[in-house]
Structure formats: C-alpha cells, structure tokens
Amino acid sequence: MNLWGDRVGYSKYKYEGLLNLCLEVFQRLGYTKEDSYTIGEVLLLADLFGIESHGVQRLTLYYKGIRNGSIKVKNHMNIVKESPVSVVIDGDGGMGQIISKKAMERAIDKAKKTGIGMAIVKNSNHFGIAGYYSRMAERKGLMGIAMTNTRAIVLPTYGREQMLGTNPISIAMPARPIPFLLDMATSVITRGKVEVYSKNNQKLNYGWAMDDEGRKTDNPDKVLKLANGNTGGLLPLGGDTEIFGGHKGYGISFAVEMFTSILSGGLTSDEIRGNNNTNGVCHAFAAIDYGLFDDKNAIEKRMSAYMQKIRNSKKAYGASRIYTHGEKELEAYEDRMENGIPINENTIVEIKEICDYVDIDINNYLKKY
Amino acid sequence: MNLWGDRVGYSKYKYEGLLNLCLEVFQRLGYTKEDSYTIGEVLLLADLFGIESHGVQRLTLYYKGIRNGSIKVKNHMNIVKESPVSVVIDGDGGMGQIISKKAMERAIDKAKKTGIGMAIVKNSNHFGIAGYYSRMAERKGLMGIAMTNTRAIVLPTYGREQMLGTNPISIAMPARPIPFLLDMATSVITRGKVEVYSKNNQKLNYGWAMDDEGRKTDNPDKVLKLANGNTGGLLPLGGDTEIFGGHKGYGISFAVEMFTSILSGGLTSDEIRGNNNTNGVCHAFAAIDYGLFDDKNAIEKRMSAYMQKIRNSKKAYGASRIYTHGEKELEAYEDRMENGIPINENTIVEIKEICDYVDIDINNYLKKY
Numbered sequence A, B: 001m002n003l004w005g006d007r008v009g010y011s012k013y014k015y016e017g018l019l020n021l022c023l024e025v026f027q028r029l030g031y032t033k034e035d036s037y038t039i040g041e042v043l044l045l046a047d048l049f050g051i052e053s054h055g056v057q058r059l060t061l062y063y064k065g066i067r068n069g070s071i072k073v074k075n076h077m078n079i080v081k082e083s084p085v086s087v088v089i090d091g092d093g094g095m096g097q098i099i100s101k102k103a104m105e106r107a108i109d110k111a112k113k114t115g116i117g118m119a120i121v122k123n124s125n126h127f128g129i130a131g132y133y134s135r136m137a138e139r140k141g142l143m144g145i146a147m148t149n150t151r152a153i154v155l156p157t158y159g160r161e162q163m164l165g166t167n168p169i170s171i172a173m174p175a176r177p178i179p180f181l182l183d184m185a186t187s188v189i190t191r192g193k194v195e196v197y198s199k200n201n202q203k204l205n206y207g208w209a210m211d212d213e214g215r216k217t218d219n220p221d222k223v224l225k226l227a228n229g230n231t232g233g234l235l236p237l238g239g240d241t242e243i244f245g246g247h248k249g250y251g252i253s254f255a256v257e258m259f260t261s262i263l264s265g266g267l268t269s270d271e272i273r274g275n276n277n278t279n280g281v282c283h284a285f286a287a288i289d290y291g292l293f294d295d296k297n298a299i300e301k302r303m304s305a306y307m308q309k310i311r312n313s314k315k316a317y318g319a320s321r322i323y324t325h326g327e328k329e330l331e332a333y334e335d336r337m338e339n340g341i342p343i344n345e346n347t348i349v350e351i352k353e354i355c356d357y358v359d360i361d362i363n364n365y366l367k368k369y
Helices: A016-028 A033-048 A056-067 A095-115 A131-138 A189-198 A221-224 A246-266 A271-274 A296-311 A327-339 A343-358 B015-028 B033-048 B054-067 B096-114 B131-138 B191-199 B220-226 B247-265 B269-275 B295-311 B327-340 B345-359
Strands: A009-015 A077-085 A085-090 A116-124 A145-150 A169-175 A182-185 A281-288 A341-346 B010-013 B078-083 B088-091 B116-124 B143-148 B169-173 B182-183 B281-288 B341-344
Touching: A009 A116, A016 A033, A016 B078, A033 A056, A033 A095, A033 A327, A033 B096, A033 B191, A056 A343, A077 B096, A085 A095, A085 A145, A085 B078, A095 A145, A095 A281, A095 B191, A095 B220, A116 A246, A116 B116, A131 A145, A131 A169, A131 A281, A131 B015, A131 B281, A145 A246, A169 A189, A169 A296, A182 A327, A182 B088, A182 B182, A189 A221, A246 A271, A246 B169, A246 B182, A246 B295, A246 B327, A271 A281, A271 B295, A296 B247, A341 A343, A341 B247, B010 B015, B010 B169, B015 B033, B015 B341, B015 B345, B033 B054, B033 B327, B054 B345, B088 B096, B096 B116, B096 B131, B096 B143, B096 B281, B116 B220, B131 B143, B131 B169, B131 B182, B131 B281, B143 B247, B191 B220, B247 B269, B247 B281, B327 B345, B341 B345
Parallel strands: A085 A116, B088 B116
Antiparallel strands: A009 A341, A077 A085, A116 A281, A145 A169, A145 A281, A169 A182, B010 B341, B078 B088, B116 B281, B143 B169, B143 B281, B169 B182
C-alpha cells in the first residue's frame, strides 16, 4: 500500500540516516561496506518509491534470516555457465540484493558488448524490489528486465494448491522526462497487501484470493494462515477463471518460473513453499542495448512522445489523471527525498531491537522530520 | 470462442482441402506457391487450435486488403539493421504471415549461432496467431517469443481513448508430452470475442469494455461501433482500475508496444487506428537456445515435470481439471485433424465469393465430413 502524506502511527525520517543505519547494521552482521550499501540502497529505493512492504520494514526478515543461517553471510556465489550473451550464477544461499546486483552488472556488461545480456540466478534469497535491477540497466541507457520466483502462494487457474509465486516482473526503459518502469507481481495482489489488510482489519476484495477449498474468500487472516499450508492463496492476474483472463496471469507467472527456476535448475516456487523462508529463490535478468535496432536518440524520442500522448489522452468517467508506469514512484521518490520517508512505529520498534543486538544507538541514525 | 463438437450453422471440413484451397486462392492472387502455403498454414493452425476468429474466417479480410492494395502482393521486404543477435525488417506493407515467418526464421538462425536471436518488424500487416511463430522455435528445440501491436482498441488505465492494441504475446517452450504454448491478448478479451458476442446477440460481461464516456458497458455493438472512433473500447488484462491490477495489463500491453513499434520506428497502435485496416502493424520475435543455461535435456525434464505437477495439483471447488498452456489447443488440433474443422456457414458463403473471383470451384476443395 502506497502511503501518501501523514498517517497515524507513522513518522518521517531522513533518507541519509536510514541508509547509514543499514550500512552499519549489515557491516556489523559481517557484510562488507560495499555489500551493506547495496542492501541499504535496494531497501530504501522501495521506501522512496512508496512500496513500504519491500522497504526497511523487511529488515527484521533479513536480520532473522541471517541469524538463523538461511541467508549466508560468507557465501561462494559462483558462475556455473557463461557465454558472450549469458551467464548462470549459483548464489550459494547469499543475500539476494548482493547476488542480484552483481548478476545485473554482468548482464549490462554483456549487453554493452554484444547488444543482449541475460543472467540467470539460482540458490538466492529475496532480492527486494525487481525495479531496482531493471532500473540499473535503464540508468546506463539500456532496456532492463528483472524477474524472480518467490515462495508459492498463487493458485493456477482452476486449482487450489499453491504452485506459483507472486513472481514479479519489472521492465525499464529510458524516456524523458520520466523513464518507463513497470514493476508488477503477476498475481492480482501481493502477499504484502494481504498483510497490510490483515493489520488494518480490512476485508479483501472478492476475486483476490481463495480459501483452502478453492472458494473465494475476503478474509486476509485465512489467506495468511493458509499460506503456510499448501491450499488456498492468491489468484493470478485476471482472477479465478478464464472469464476475466485468469489463465493469462497464470501463464505469465508460469513464464517467470520458466526463466528463473526451470532454466537455472534451482527450486520452483512450490519447492520453496516448504522452507518457510525465501531460501532458494531464482532470478532472471536481461539488459538490451536498443542501439541494435535504430539510432538510440530516435528510439528515446519515440518512447517519450508515445508516453506523453498516453498521459494526455482522454480520461475515463470520474478519472482525473492517466499515469505511465514509474510516474507515481518518481513523484513519491522526489517527495520523500525532500520531506522524509514515513516509517511505521512498529517497524521502528523492530529496528531498535536489531540496533540493540548489533550494539548501535538508533538515535544516532534516525532523524525525525 | 472455441467450438467443441457440433454447432448449429457449422459443418466440418477436412484440413487438406482447406489448405489446398488457400494454396490456390493466394497463388491466383499473385503469391508464390511457398508463400501461399505459409499463409494457409498459419490460418489453418488457428482453426486446428480452435481459435476460429483467426482462422479461415479471416480470408475475406485478407482478400479485401489485397484487392484494395493495403496488403501488397509484390513487396520489397528488406533488412534495415542487423547484428549477430538481432535484425530489423521493414515489411514494406506485405502479407504479415510471410514477413513474420521469414523474420522468425532469421531469429532462429541467430539463436543457433549465438544463443539468442531477436527480429523486430515494421510496416507489416495482421500476422494471424502469434503462437504460430513462437511454436516455430519450439519445434526446433528453442524457446520462442512472438508479439505484435494491432489497431488500437484498448484503453489505458483511467483512460477512455483507444491508445493500445490487444497486443498479444506468445511464449513457447519444448516439454513432454505437451509443449508449453502461451498465446494471449494483453487485454481482458479480444476484438474477435466482441464480434462473436455481437453475432450471437449476447451481452458482454461488465468489466470487459467501456463506452465512449469511459463507463462500463455490456453492449458489444456499442464497442464495435466505437472501435471505429477513438473513445471507448476494451480494458487491459486486470480490468478498469488498479483494484484488480488493470494497470498491470496496461503495462504489459505497453511493453509489447515498446518491443514492436517503438524499437522499429513503425506505427504505434493508436496511429494504425485511423487506417481502418491493419496496415503498418509491427511485430517482435525472439528465439533463445536454452542450452546457454544448462544441459538441454535436463531443462526439458524439469519443465515437463513442473507442468505435470501443476496439472496434477489439487482442484478448486467445482473444477474438474487444471490445464497447462497449449494443452487445450493440442487436444483441439488432434480432434480436428481426425474429425474435421468446423466452419460457419456464413464463412463458407464468403469463401465461395472469393473462389468465384479467382475462378475456382469451391466444391473441388471443401469436403464435408
């Protein structure tokens, strides 16, 4: 859930303080300064973009994973297979953000040489927001694609067993004044959204989720409880049957599985299901130098003009604005850099526990606005 | 609409006769035997797969396009730009099937050499079903991707102006006993489905389409009439707002636009809108040799096993079967090869007119079952 403006239970904090906190916490947990910076940057980009579920509120999850050993600190990430256009990386159970940034860097290097670079990763962990990695390519003047499988919670069309993850895809491409940045779960909603609805005692919309018998439900707690079993869960984009195209969302989700776990030989989403954490997830990254196809400036101009034309097109009844993808996130980014990042009080309590454990004073880092 | 079994107004015809008819018609319209075969094969694969809207019922559309010159017979398809991993083709207004088959063949050749081949096409025409081309790669032991923009009929989220096509994507990959073949419009439903509902005097489901003021409508005629204007139309996969993920379908549709028209410099879907035919559409094809990532047999085994696991997983309440993508099409294919292809009587009347024009006897080709 995006949080615009002030909310009860939230205070705003400066980006720099939060980044320094991440830098210190992860170094004290054993990571290098550079790797700690990467982790902090990925987490905080989510907060800056208004995607709270994937921001510092996930610190506890990572911290627990590191302490219980499901996320390794000293890992031996290694290259399994490589060609001028591709690389397969075994993450050896390390931190998803570190492995993924390195993988996308390799894809970018290859794209700069051959025009196209693909990096497939197995044995990784939750990598944060997919948009961080596609955006890496976009900021280098390339098209970027990032996807990951996740612990299964999504049902195939006509099924009630969790066989697929929310399997997000992100695609980014340069444009002016606002780059294109699509970052979407291939399910109707994300696991994080169910968690927010549960916290707020809200009911889900019918058509988002099914119970353990494969009937529609509006009870978020039922879904979250069930997500630790293996029946009931979220519906793929398009809903529960073929009427509104649920089989299409299921197909796109399956394609993500194919590019990540099937190609790499890592765990499929349903195999991660039993882990009760994200250990073993697989990612896929691609960078494409669109100079392969035409003059790059000409392509960027066409892209920018088409996006502008859509933003300016006629509005639906009752609608005030048409967005292109990445526009909302950029506006949140600018606001939060200027006015601070809203963090939930419960998250602050969790972060304080982590600070106590690694023996740093939270007040040295978190500056309220 | 898939047609299983007998329907009023339909008779079944043999595949060979229909193929010979296409072969003769297109040769008499000026195409070579080889190119006429390609056109017939693409059209009839749609009929065999049960996708009637893209089958021989489209003959009239192509025939009219050829006669009025919007589809050229003698065209000078040429290569605009090429690299070891990519090619950009200007179709010069020729027949979409012929251009697209050649484009995918090039992508396949490149994938066999470098591992990845992309072919981007501009100035083409309607290419039939996307699945034909992705399947070409699949049958050569590669992963295949095909997409196209189309004449605009889809509304961006919060918009009421047709800015995007139904922009289908197809992804295919070998597996046993049934290959993976996803072939989907990125809108909730296709233009063809609205046409079928109109013919049958059926109402649309709310959530499929909007009227010219940007309000939900269930009237197919209103949508079809409006589709010749520029407001009102179909919703992207996920529906009209962000509640069920309409912005995701809009994003995927935009990405198809990016890979086809933006990269190639051809017409965007909204620019084709005014043409009142499909002249100027753009396509994108990719072939990937997944031997880049692991032993090919090992990948195919994992793929087949995961698909089987999904087919065998627990069913939703009231559901009797879970399909993987391409399974329904393959069953229809086998049935129709054995028992004939059902063709609507109106379509037969249209085909007879074409036969009369090119001076052949329809009875020499169409053998009823």
